[in-house]
Amino acid sequence: MAMPLLHRRDLLRLSAAGLLSGVSVPWFEALARASVGRPRGKSCILLWMDGGPSQQHTFDPKPGGQFRAAPTSVPGIRIVEQLPQLGQCMRDMVLLRSMRTEINDHYDAKYLLHTGYRRAPGFEHPAVGSIASHQLAAANSDMPAFVTIDAGYDLRLDGGRSYRNVPGYLGPQHAPLAVNDPARGLENLRAAGNDLAARLELLAAGERGFSEEYALPNVSARQAAFDRAVRLMRSPRARAFDVEAEPARMREAYGNHRFGQSCLLARRLVEAGVSFVEVFHRGWDDHDGAARNMAQRAPWLDRAMATLIRDLKDRGMLDDTLIVWMGEFGRTPGNGDGHFCNAWSTMWAGGGIRTGQVIGRTSETGRNPGGTIEDRPISAVDYMATLCLALGMNIRQDFQAPGQRPVPMVDHAAQPIRELLS
Amino acid sequence: MIPVRCSLVCWLLLLTIPVVGRGQPPPYKPAANAAEAIKRIEEIGGSVRKAALEGDALEVDLRSTAATDEHLQYLLALKNVAVVRLRECRIGDAGLVHLGKIAVLKKLHLEKTQITDAGLKHLASLKELEVLNLFGCGIGDAGLNSLQPLPKLKSLFVTETKVTEAGITALRKTKPNLVVVPDRALEREQAEAAWETAKKALAEMDVRFQVAKKDAENLPPRVAELKKKMDEAAKKLNETKSKGGDVSGAQAALKAAQQQHSQAANAAKNFEIAQKHLAAYRQLEADTRSRVEALRTK
Incomplete structure (x- = not known):
């Protein structure tokens, strides 16, 4: 670590030695650098669509595609008509349409997009939620810094085995606290x-x-x-x-679906000071075509996500909270029946980034419209670097893995998307 | 000997934690310097951190702690406090007097505190204040008026307060660039636009549904007939091929026959899918409509 934290105990020791008793400036300098710790940065709500959601059936529709495009609240930006409320949140959203991530296998892609590193035998990289816990959480907080919420699955359960968030060499104190059912909250919180x-x-x-x-x-x-x-x-x-503590009209606004209730719980946790919440919804591996399944998911997805954005905005939390919607890859152009890591989309909202725009462009012509990237390919490490920067971390630092092995927090080859960061 | 000692430590720990948690904070004691102030803030359950990676601006976070008006005096012992978070604290107008003295304050979060219209005038001295969050506070239009003197105010949050659209309009007259949330007019406009999109999508889906329905009624009895036609077309293509003639016409005929057959054979399944799609589009239309209606009555 570049900057060791001065713990309260050390502070007291310094104080007892008379170092901190004066009102001179130098100690204040030391205090500002060490004892008060790094900034909180932003909180993050990662909405993980496990299995790989289709970009052409969500945020990158194409002429002649299965789903039609509809205008949004930002002139010139169009998303599928099945997400009408989300389209009206476009001023607070950014579409990243040019993800190119090189891995078409579920588990390895989940690992890559959670850690910024390729999976390698005998070594576990920390998940981005654990990095956020390590970098952004207050040391003395009574709330956990990283929470995962299982939003269940709808149509079926496939898409390979779920990614298990691990803190790796950051230590077990940065492992996530898992909520298995948003309706039941955290069980065992009360002692018998x-x-x-x-x-x-x-x-x-x-x-x-x-x-x-x-x-x-x-x-x-x-x-x-x-x-x-x-x-x-x-x-x-x-x-x-406890989402039950929320007024009935608010619970209803998020939708009577486990994903909506998970989004509501995520908002409550961020409000209470949690740095990183991952909501994962499974079964997006639409090998029999994305259209039928997406049409059925659209109502609860649109409602929950639009309500989350509006609710955070109403509470003055949107600028401090970054929402990221994504899976491990996209789906083949056309009917979306295969994995596709060459040109796919993620959606970001809030977080004080420059919203109301689209980053990257996919092709519209040829046998496979949308199969190639025409502008600004975003690699997995570019994505990870941008995410960490947007959350307020210093990405130019190395972690110390076992064996005195320095591992960069984000691969140094990363090219962050500067036009996204204000 | 050891067990006795640590059980004492343990007891001390157990005694202090519930005190912090249940709302009996340590009483206010003047802090002689910044280090002491930070220590006291942490004792109440709060934290002091850097506001950004660069610079020496600080953020004081006392959200959901038992901090009281008096405790806010600790903030005055710190230099360059740019952000203060007091959501759900027992802070009232007396606390605003102390906050009004933090001349460099940029962001102030007072959500769900006990402040009133009368207290907001104490904030008039905050010449650097850019963001003020009053979500869920018992304030109204009269209080907004006290915010006129804030020259740098950029964002104001007054959701779940007694503030009216008229009050916001009045404040905006002198602050045209101020963003106030909620913006009911914008919300209504966006809700109407979402409803339009959903209505249009439903209407077009309904047309496709009617076609699928008709197909499901009419086509299945013709499956055998169409299969025969398809086989004939295939035979004809083979004949043309063996004669070495131009196959393009026969190929097209076979493709058309195949399509017709598949449409008929899958008519029932397609109708079932169309039914599900229609239900989803109806749901989208109902959701967007109910939001428009809710905003109209507000």
Whole structure:
């Protein structure tokens, strides 16, 4: 790490030594650099359509395609008519239509788009949510920094095995907290019985002896995770996990669908200070053609996402919250029955980036309209670098992997999309 | 000996955490310097961080903590506080007096606090303030009027308050570039446009649905007949081929026959798909319409 954090304990020690007692400027400099920590940056809500959503049936429709294009609130930008409310949010959205990511295999592509690295044997790169937890979360927060929400699946469950978000060498304290059902929130948040204090005391007594004898990173990481769980159990902010606490009209606005309720939960968590929320909805691997399935998904997708954007805006949170909608790749031009990593789309919204525009362009002519990129190809590392920059991270730094091995946070070859960042 | 010592530590820990969590914060004690102020802010459950990677501007976050008006005096011991987040704190007008002294403040979040119209006048001294979030506060048009003196105000959030469209219009007269959320006129315009798109899509889907329905009624009985035609066309193509003549006409005829046959053979399945599509388009139309209706009655 380029910049070691000055912990509160160190601060007290410095203070006791008389270093911090004066009102001189130098210590304030040191304080501003170290003890107050890095900026929060932005929060991120990643809406992951597992299996690979079709770009031509969503954000990059083509003349003569299966779905027709309709105008949006930004003149000249058109998306499919099946997403009418989202089209009217276009001023707060950016379409990235020129993703070119080189991997057509589900799991390897999920790994690549979550980490910015190709999967390699014997080494696990941290997921972007874990990087956000490491880089952006407040050290002393009682809320977890990274939460995943399972929004279930609709038509069927395929698209390869789900990506498991891992913190890798960043340490287990940056692993996600998983919510398995948005309606049930975080289970086990309330302790059984009324003797929790006594039980915790007993446990701590035992643990203390053990951790003194075996002072290993794993032991302290486990203890840290446990302490955080207890803190969360005692925190008033933990109510954020309960969508039932939301007014009925708000729950209805997001739609009576597990994806909509997951979006609502994501908003509540970001509001309570969570840095990164990944909502994943499975079964987008439309090998029998995308049209039929997309038409059925459109109503709940349109409603949930448009409501999420509008709700964040109403609350003054949209500039501080980046929404990213994507899967591991797109689908073949035309009917969308195959995997397609050559030219596909993602949608970003909010986050204080330059919205109301389209980045990149795919072709409109030829046997496979939309099969090639005509402007600004975006590689997986370009995407990852842009995402980390948009969230307010310093991407020019190396992590220390085991064996004193430096690993860049984002591959140095990345070319961030500057026209997106304000 | 060790177990006794750590159980004491444990108890101390358990005693302090619920105190922070349940809303009995440590009482206000003047902070002699920035380090002390940061320590006190953290004791209340808040945090002090850099506002951006570059520069030395700070952000103080006390969201959902038990911070009170008095505690806000800690902020005055810090230099260059650019962002303050006080969402869902027990902060009232007395707290705004302290906030009004942070001359360099750029973003102020006061969502769901107890401030009133009368208190907003204390913010008039914030000459650098760009973003003010009053979501869910009990303020109205009278309070907005006190925001006139803020020269750099760019975004104002007044959703779920008593502020009216008239109040916003009045404030905008002197601040034409100010973005106020909610913007009901824009919301209505966009909701109408979304409804238009959905209506048009439904109408066109309905036409396709009627065609599919007709096909499903008329074509299945003709499957055998069309199959025969297709086989004949295939035979003719083979004959033309063996004679070495021009096959293009026969090929086209076969393709047309195949298409007709497939249309008939799949008519029932296509009708079923069309039914599902129609239901989805109806849902889109209903969703966009109900939003228009809700905004009209607001």
